[in-house]
Amino acid sequence: AQSVTQLDSQVPVFEEAPVELRCNYSSSVSVYLFWYVQYPNQGLQLLLKYLSGSTLVKGINGFEAEFNKSQTSFHLRKPSVHISDTAEYFCAVNQYSSASKIIFGSGTRLSIRP
């Protein structure tokens, strides 16, 4: 069975500082990996996805993530955060054979301090 672990439930950072949100997954087969963002009272929006190819994936709003197969990680990074990045971030995994059945982590709340 596949699973996703987000190691930090909350990450406070100062505005314009860099941030890394950690994600580890477990799966016995090859997977696709995703990061979604959820702003208050809204649904989820796709930030970026890794399907194949380059292990460094660039997404929207200046975010990027690196797939590390040996460490089974897919950490999300941004070099300089803004107040508007305050949101809940979810890492997710999908097995090649499971179509759109995507498994989500429990989320990391990113709070930006001015």
Place this chain on the structure above:
Amino acid sequence: DAGVTQSPTHLIKTRGQQVTLRCSPKSGHDTVSWYQQALGQGPQFIFQYYEEEERQRGNFPDRFSGHQFPNYSSELNVNALLLGDSALYLCASSIGTGGFTLHFGNGTRLTVT
């Protein structure tokens, strides 16, 4: 271009009642997936509908059922509501069952008292 729309936005029900939630997928999408998001948790997969049939199902009891219509819209039905069913219910649409880019609606907040 309308995105995924869900109705209603909020709902309050009593234990034992039944509820129906509705979802219209993004234009051009033919697959609808439903997720339950409890407070402080990540979304949990309930089931997926494609070509008016349930294609995949998560670990949810039979009290949770669904339907997809010829216009690709979908309903989620929950019978015999329990307090633990209180959650945000999210609908996501995609193209085909292998579509990995899910477009989510803003959800329906269900409160069971």
